[in-house]
Amino acid sequence: MKTSDFYYDLPQELIAQTPIQQRDASRLMTLDRSTGETRHCHFYDLPDFLRPGDCLILNDSRVLPARLLGQRLPGGGACEVLLLTDRGEGTWECLVRPGRKMRPGAKLSFGDGELTAEVTGEIEGGNRLVRFTYQGIFLEVLERLGKMPLPPYIKAELQDRERYQTVYSRHNGSAAAPTAGLHFTPKLLETIAAKSVGIGYVTLHVGLGTFRPVKEKDITDHTMHSEYCILPQETADLINQTRTAGGRCVCVGTTSCRTLESWAGEDGHMEARSGWTDIYIYPGYRFKVTDALVTNFHLPESTLVMLVSAFAGREHVLAAYQEAVRERYRFFSFGDAMFLY
Known part of the structure; x- marks a missing residue:
């Protein structure tokens, strides 16, 4: 496939420059990957789309003021x-x-x-x-x-550096935030847990390679950057138990997804692992463990758009992105979110 197959036209004014006042008040587009059907909600509605017996996997890496x-x-x-x-x-x-x-x-x-x-x-x-x-x-x-290493497309000064951290960040090491997690509040996590949804954590220290453009015309010629990630035993156990019981594994962010897919067995079985991953996910990839995905809207022609397209289908994803542009969603790190299932 060509890199240009993942291009979409984005007006500059839709690139969010600052976080909104209330984390979970951001907008949430849902995308049914089997039909392409979309719905428009808010992030605080996310518990409505999770089922008792699901598990939610979060990346607890913390951004260094690097x-x-x-x-x-x-x-x-x-x-x-x-x-x-x-x-x-x-x-x-x-x-x-x-x-x-x-x-x-x-x-x-x-x-x-x-x-x-x-x-x-x-x-x-x-x-x-x-x-x-x-x-x-x-x-x-x-x-x-140190100062927060904000992405190059954010020109505004960040007033509160904690707004570029998730509320559950614990382990220092990232050069950029796992931004899908920025929408969560402690109260929202409590609501999700009260619905009998298991919550587990992985650690992937996000590198600046996540912003590196794909310069090759053919996507298979791109060399993926490496990032260090950790899958604890308790999270592996949670995922295995969830899937055995028929629940879904819902990854929050491409970083959580890449961590799980890096260490999953061919049958989806998980065991505790840590190490460097350069997994590169694009259409044609067979997901082993990720059943649903919470993610932000990503840069045109980026490896992240390719990953989301591998999960939900390129045509569905690009159509959803075009709809998000029409509906004036906020894009990228401080922007709105999607729930793909």
């Missing part, structure tokens, strides 16, 4: 570092700007010297290895000095 603004030493020229992957012993793989002046040996300072760093290497693709020096606990320093 964008650091500082100065190059000596001289004081401005620099920007975006943390991507912890390589251990104080060294991170990073995106840096300005790249031409951030060669190995370059020294950097952040927060009036509270955090200093040195570029120690350059790796394939242009990313840098940066070794940090600091007093105390690195994550605490990062909380003080």
Whole structure:
């Protein structure tokens, strides 16, 4: 298939720049993947579409305030570092700007010297290895000095950084939020649990590769980025019990879906696993365990649109997206949601 097969026309003004005041008041489009039928609701209506005996799987990764603004030493020229992957012993793989002046040996300072760093290497693709020096606990320093790494299509300043975190986020490590989960509130989760829907958690640390455009004309030529994910035993047990009893496994977000599909056996059986996944899901893929999917509206020609199209059919998905444009839905990270079943 061609990458252009997943294009749709999106007016720029429909790209949500800020979160709405009430998380679960966002709009929710439902899509029946067998018929293509859609309905227009709100996210707080989601419990109406879940059945007793289903399980809901959430990604509890937490976004690092991984964008650091500082100065190059000596001289004081401005620099920007975006943390991507912890390589251990104080060294991170990073995106840096300005790249031409951030060669190995370059020294950097952040927060009036509270955090200093040195570029120690350059790796394939242009990313840098940066070794940090600091007093105390690195994550605490990062909380003080770092900014949220918002996607490039969001131009507005985020007033409350917790709005780019899910209410159930626990494990630091993501460079971007698992945005389908941003709609949930503690009360909504309580309502879902009271309906005898099991709730389980996985962890997938979202990388910036999730925003990387597919540049190849043929989708099969695209190289998928790798992300670290964890499937705990209790979640594996919940999924196995749910499916044995005839319930559905409902994944919240493409990240939860990719985690489960990475570790599922051919028969859908789950066992605790952790490791790196570069699973690439596009039409033709046979889902092993995902029975329904909660997700936001994704960028044209992205791997995420391809995953959703694999789940619900390309024609159904693109028709639903065109309907969402007509109905003035809000798109992308701070936008509205879909429930595909």
